[in-house]
Amino acid sequence: METGGGAGLEEATKREREWQDAAEAVAYDSCTWPPPVVAVCGPGNSGKSAFSRLMLNTLIARYKKVGYLDIDVGQPEFTPPGFVSLHVFEENAKDLKIVYLRNPKRCFFFGDVCAKRNPKLLLTYIFCLYDYFLKELYCFGEVDNPSNSAIPLVINTSGWVKGTGLHVLTEMLKYVSPTHVIRVSTTVECKNVPGGIFWINENEGDSSVNLVEIRAAQNPPPSIKVKKEARIIRDLRLIAYFRQCLPSDFPVSCFDDLVQGFVSIRPFKLPLSKIHVIDLHCQVSLSNVDVQCFSNGTIVGMATSASPPLLTECSTPCCIGLGFIKAINVSEDHIHFITPVSQKLMEKVDTLFLSSIALPSCLLQVCDTLTEITDMLREL
Template identity: 25%
Template sequence: MPEKSKKEMKREARTLLRAHLNRDDRCWLMKNFSPLCSVVMLENLKNATVNFITSHPGLSYVFEQERTTFQINAEYFALRSVGIKKEKKKNGLQLSESFLSALEELVSVACEEVDGCPIILVCGCQDVGKSTFNRYLINQLLNSISCVDYLECDLGQTEFTPPGCISLLNITEPLLGPPFTHQRTPQKMVYFGKSTCKNNYENYIEIIKYVFSSYKRESPLIINTMGWVTDQGLLLLVDLIRLLSPSHVVQFSSSRSRVMPQLTPTYVDDMDGLYTKSKAKVRDRGFYLPEFADSLEFGDEEKESPVAFSGHKLMCVQLDFFFRKTPRNRELHNRVLRDLALLGYLGQLQAPAPRPLRPLHSLTPYQVPFHAVALRVIHSDVAPTHVLYAVNASWVGLCKILDDVGGYTEGPVLLTQTPICDCLGFGICRGIDMEKRLYHILTPVPPEELRNVNCLLVGAISIPQCVLKSQHGFEGTIPYVTTDYNVKLPGATGKIGAREAEETYRKRQHPKARFYRKAH
């Protein structure tokens, strides 16, 4: 294809700008335009999700800027109007040579792969830049290919869904913000129900196998893993590498993180995982994995031979950058991010901007008969007589199980085991009508999808406290909010929905950013 002339490029740029700039601004911009420059259009982020998040007291600071130490001039106000400010170099994102080298190689491999799509597993301790790298890599890949697949295995800091999920997504648009600004509907999702897999490792592995089986190998796959890489967390990571058979493992480290062994193919081959045993390499055939042979799909001619995976290429990335998280405030910071992800999801209930926001208590919920859905409280033993107490005012996964729940005249229909099943979305059980035997569910899941829901899963992911305590337009006693919660009730272990005592809640309130001061 012949290169465009300077005149053609100017004409194309002018056409694109017409919808966004007035005539004088376009003329000024085109005078400074050259064929080698890039034009970045920035607009204030004003949508229903952002408006919904900032409507809650204590969260408006999320989109505020700290007071600048640079000179305040016309440039400062122009940049501030679209959320940009100058920053000291030490506070900015500094990409190391190993970061850029790994990025360049992976993009090249993804664009030139002829025998299949690369599977890229990203691992490392907490706060070493895994999520930043994933976003950067996705955006770089989308410059050259139409889509990228993404497998989320980090339960606590999910990128595209509310926390507590393992999901597979097909990404076609660049990522330009934190997770709560780009909540999306996955191709496949299972609700694990907790922000950590501790004490339930086997179920975690089984769910990943189930979700991974939907990967079609038509696009490059990026796998995000947990930041827990010590002790049993490291053994789980070894299991995942054997199970998912990545072509590339990108291992992050920093001067602040704990030293972890390099996950070379030899190390993984010789190391026992939690559920897989070390195997000697089969010459020219890779890893022999009978443990997972039944979970993967192969052609008839492949089923006759043992399941074998080839080794991966290890890419080590050293990254050090300035951030405000410390071991003392990390958990609080992560909880705030999880709450923001939940609020970002609930923001889908709002009408598109600029229509006014409506508080959640003013929205009409769906009525779901007891007998239409099965019910299960996961990660906690709840007496059958107290199950409805656990479900009421809880965050629920709207799931689809293969079993037929019909035939029950009244309900509730209780499951004795937690199923591994597709999760179609989430909602809030905002009330239970015992007389009419109905659940009242508030959810943004469209009606055509809700018809497939026949199971409600209640986990340990809590509704953000600000949703219960800070809704506009509500008068009188706030329902479901009390300090008089008896954790000694039979079956009420204190872990249902991660309900905490009032003194614990005080520690969890969203703190105002220390660095932000209101300008006079």
């Protein structure tokens, strides 16, 4: 038993060293200019996100500022699920064991945790954010001015590497043409990303990309366990996001405390007549709001049509945050939201994005509790 444990520790140490060597090779063995654009690819639960953070922190040590493009709508690193986001870091990303949410530089709300229903829209968002990065953050006109010079980019991709997932990954790599692609592979070869420069056709010529192969942190467990863990992580991220609605010193020792805290929150009221609704999945824009689109507990993305589109290639406005519907009052022409978005920004909101993202059960209890209270008051 001791021998096996020692062998396991030794193997883990070797892989940790292998990862560190790979990250440092990208950051330090490459030329300073231009900074690297690194795409990290691999199947789910292979340690892809962990390596992306290591790569991010290693690049920060050299470049002081690093971009991070997260295209994994199911398991994003720094936002709630359903987002494609671009971040700029000037400090190390926190430990993976911590749910670390941060405001992105720019983001789009996809409204689902899987690309399958609308891969074309997802790719539009990815391309738009990357083009914005090139225009605003990958500039080469001020080489002598570190504060305004080009910065490196890390791209965290989805762990879905088959079927539609592979199609999205392939199209992204073709469009971005990264300087480095990290292939995180497990011992189960059929689950891995294809080998070689699979996104480049033979007739398209050679690519100057550096392909780096590293071993996965661990072999993936059975798919049912992976899916269950993914749902739990998504719920935790949503809870952490909406937890921002409560005071930072609000005591939460159990889910009941959380529910009571949310019940006590005074919701933001948005006029129904003011709202423009976009169904991202069906690519339908609803000019007249049908309250049947909504129900208590529905998660929606929020935006303002007054803000100009990020680029002319994408007319969808950037998302400013999420809210979930606490109640609908048709007679008073209001939808009541719980959201951590500031009141100043909420006063400008006139666009809602429908989503298929499920609200965690503990937050859904908030709406059920309020319904019970409302019914009791009516009977008095």
